[in-house]
Amino acid sequence: MVLNDLRWLLNRPAARVNRGPVTFWRKYCVKNKERPVGFFSRERSRAGPTVFAIPRKGVSMSSTQSSNDLEQGLKPRHVTMLSIAGVIGAGLFVGSGHAIAAAGPAVLLAYAAAGTLVVLVMRMLAEMAVASPDTGSFSTYADRAIGHWAGFTIGWLYWWFWVLVIPLEANAAATILHAWFPDVAIWAFTLIITLLLTATNLFSVKNYGEFEFWFALIKVVAIVGFVVLGLAAIFGFLPTSQVSGVSHLFDTQGFMPNGMGAVLAAILTTMFSFMGTEIVTIAAAESKNPGQQITKATNSVIWRIGLFYLLSIFIVVSLVPWNDPTLAAVGSYQTVLERMGIPNAKLIVDLVVLVAVTSCLNSALYTASRMLFSLGRRGDAPAVAKRTNKSGTPYWAVLLSTGAAFLAVFANYVAPAAVFEFLLASSGAIALLVYLVIAVSQLRMRQKRTAAGEKIVFKMWLFPGLTYAVMVFIVGTLTIMLFQEAHRVEIIATGVLSLLVVAAGLFVSSRRKAQRAGAAVLS
Secondary structure, eight states: OTGGGGOEEESOOOOSSOOOHHHHIIIIIITTTOOOOOSSOOSOOSSOOEEEOOOOTTOOOOTTOOOOOSOOOBOHHHHHHHHHHTTOOHIIIIIHHHHHHHHGGGHHHHHHHHHHHHHHHHHHHHHHHHHSOOTTHHHHHHHHHTOHHHHHHHHHHHHHHHHHHHHHHHHHHHHHHHHHOTTSOHHHHHHHHHHHHHHHHHHOHHHHHHHHHHHHHHHHHHHHHHHHHHHHHHTTOOTTOSOOSSGGGTTTTOSSTTHHHHHHHHHHHHHGGGTTTTHHHHHGGGBSSHHHHHHHHHHTHHHHIIIIIIIHHHHHHHHSOTTOHHHHHHOHHHHHHHHTTOTTHHHHHHHHHHHHHHHHHHHHHHHHHHHHHHHHHTTSSOGGGGOOOTTSOOHHHHHHHHHHHHHHHHHHHHSOHHHHHHHHHTTTTHHHHHHHHHHHHHHHHHHHHHHTTOOOSSOOTTTTHHHHHHHHHHHHHHHHHHTSHHHHHHHHHHHHHHHHHHHHHHHHHHHHHHHHHHHHHHO
């Protein structure tokens, strides 16, 4: 049983007198039934005790209990603002124009479908996270519910996804800055931005929280301002606007001009714009009341998606014809602001996009480092990844994640173009794999917790029906991607990478079983 693998205490003080490996195994691993540290790990973390507890029958793990030896430095306002707009990137402000151009006004259905999936996945994840907050989030839960190989695989895939996001977002920010300051090369801006945010993440989690608070606040103000101006234009209350009404929803070849197939394709595009919503369950583990913060964040997902995505896109497709070439050329927000007669629309959007991509870069550094830290703490990554400094920051995990991002950029320059394209494509379907693992983990975890008689405080709706529905939807989406030329390479690349990581996970699992067997013989 997977839950039996959790009967150990990590980070116990080392023996003051080295009495040899046999005595050590008998005293610490056999007598106390601890799990071996792992294939990669050779030492204990200095940060303090971390307990992975199994709830006893009839006892619910407290929502305030956290298997986390990091600094709980995130304040409620940090977590709240992170959950509201922390991972909204350039996709909403600029990239949505491509989805609109492909599906027409019916792109609203695509956003609604993708948003519904995210709401259900977050509900499932929150059920597990409220009961047992953990920096490893769904990776840890997959380890417990499915098996070590699953937690190992999805943890490394998720880390890889955010490692690739780091250089992409840094390059996007550098491109905007280069347009303003053409004398400074893009690579220089990329290096400066990445090093600056890496430095802030090295000192304390409070730095990350404070940066994200203000980044998210700016994005919220920008979106709310856009919605207010857009609604005023629709109802004819904006004197400077050249457009009004909602006629463009239907008067340009209808609501669904390119058919249902285009809407399904748009679902695939829009789905990835929601990636990162789950970060709040990782960040909340570094707050003082993680269960409460996760509950609040999950309950607010519906209105966040409704306001930030559905209402924003509704305004765009109402005021601008879906086949207007400027939507894809310059972005949806800039196009609408220009039609509404807002001065300096391009500068405004560029500023907001700069904040958005910098925010995503900051979140990518944070998320990658925490997932690597969690893997290191479980013995699934090099032992240095779990080391923390005096402020409780996993500095080696931050540095290793940043270093891996720089290696990816370096590969772009020294390797053939096909190599870097494969690296990017390998992360294409990771979001769906993460959602699928969350659904399977929640299904199995609920069954085990129910059998143990544990009271479940925060529940997934209509279990197990909706959980199965999510799983079927994700598998169906992956299948559709495989047969679509535009996404086939992503599926194949992600599949190849996943198989390699699964093989590594099974190898590590076999080594651990051998270690346990050896410990049993010695006892």
